[in-house]
Amino acid sequence: MSTHGSRGTGGGPPAENAENAENTENLDYRIAHLQDRLASGELGELGVRVEARGRTVLLTGTVSSAPCRDEILRTVHEELTGLPVHSDLVVSEASSPDHAEELS
Numbered sequence: 525m526s527t528h529g530s531r532g533t534g535g536g537p538p539a540e541n542a543e544n545a546e547n548t549e550n551l552d553y554r555i556a557h558l559q560d561r562l563a564s565g566e567l568g569e570l571g572v573r574v575e576a577r578g579r580t581v582l583l584t585g586t587v588s589s590a591p592c593r594d595e596i597l598r599t600v601h602e603e604l605t606g607l608p609v610h611s612d613l614v615v616s617e618a619s620s621p622d623h624a625e626e627l628s
Contacts, residue, residue, distance in 0.1 A: 551576050551607070558603040562596065572596060572613065583611045590615050 555574050562569045569592070572585040581604055587593045593613050600609055 551579070551581075554604055554607075555581065558600060561599060561603060565599070566595075569596060574600075577610075580608045580610060583609065583613055586614045586616050588615075589617055 555576060559574055562572055562574075569587065571587065572583060575582045575584070581600075583596070583600060587596060593615055596613065597609075597611060600611075
């Protein structure tokens with residue numbers, strides 16, 4: 525008996541592959557919605573990249589302050605409830621130096 529056609533493209537049963545495709549589409553939709561929310565919100569944050577890595581979400585980029593980073597993380601956790609999120613956001617605060625630079 526041939527099993528040709530009984531497995532989907534991912535190697536699992538067709539129903540499992542359909543479920544994975546639906547979950548991927550749902551995750552892509554949730555990420556797109558999050559990116560829109562970050563760009564159009566109070567923060568107007570365009571420097572944060574949101575990527576799906578399997579069933580995990582990765583945040584990368586540079587933000588202007590620690591409170592900005594905290595607000596972004598709060599928004600991400602609201603939008604992506606139930607998903608593991610890894611954050612690699614760098615804070616680049618541009619504050620004045622607290623001492624004079626010594627030149628030689």
